[in-house]
Amino acid sequence: MNILDDFKLQYATGGIAQKLIFWNVGIAIPFFILSAFAPSFFQNVLDWLSLSSPAVTAVMKPWTFITYAFLHADFWHLLFNMIVLNFSSRLFLTYFTQKQFFGLYLLGGIFAGMVFVLTDLFLQNNTILVGASGAIMAVLIAAATYSPLSEIRLLLIGNVKLWHIALALFVLDLIQIPMNNTGGHLAHIGGSLFGFLYIKLLQNGTDLSKIVSNIIDYFVSLFSPRKSTPFKKVHKNVNSQPKPAKPVVEKDSTQKQIDEILDKISKSGYDSLTKEEKEFLFKVGK
Helix, strand or coil: CCHHHHHHHHHHHCCHHHHHHHHHHHHHHHHHHHHHHCHHHHHHHHHHHCEECCHHHHHHCCCHHHHHHHCCCCHHHHHHHHHHHHHHHHHHCCCCCHHHHHHHHHHHHHHHHHHHHHHHHHHCCCCEECCCHHHHHHHHHHHHHHCCCCEEEECCCEEEEHHHHHHHHHHHHHHHCCCCCHHHHHHHHHHHHHHHHHHHHHHCCCCCCHHHHHHHHHHHHHHCCCCCCCCCCCCCCCCCCCCCCCCCCCCCHHHHHHHHHHHHHHHHCHHHCCHHHHHHHHHHHC
């Protein structure tokens, strides 16, 4: 199995957080290449997909409230965001579902973009916004709001409470507002605020992530082929004896092996699989 097949398998078997990491990296790398070798074309694409702070421009390009979160300024911006995304998603998914995670991530990014545009009505910076930081902060703050006393072990520091990490990142954004990248740090704070509000509303019975999942379910059902059930005429023989119930058919060996491998992934992660197990999953998935 080559490295491309390995990536395909990881994408197919991974959760929504891993898929988002693949999407972020897969979009960012071609943009970095364009920036280096075709700067004029890159600027045109950047103008089309990044979020502009002037409200009139942002409203004229509503898709940019989503697309901006899949662009990154440079390699280090991308790397830091993906590390924090991997960390925060693992925390959030300890307590909540994949659908809730994706809904929060998407809505958090949109809300962060709205804060960026609205605050620029007063700041008049006339800048653009790129990066997934606002969406990621929404996920991290949501996890910290729900379980603030969870302990995280950090290298060279030791055990710290989750709310300590969340508060430190939040304060860093506050401190840097007057220094540089004012709009970006305000967007991070907007994402953080949305993550906090999401959990508070969820605890009161309102799950905002259903907005996203309901829209996705609608379009899936819209484009999924509907199977028509043919009319069958049934003749009932009242004199016949009822047939004995069919014995339960045990899973075949292939399905058992798939279940065992997936159970191993859920417990120890994809990297714990042997080469043979990865190849088996890849062949079955074809």
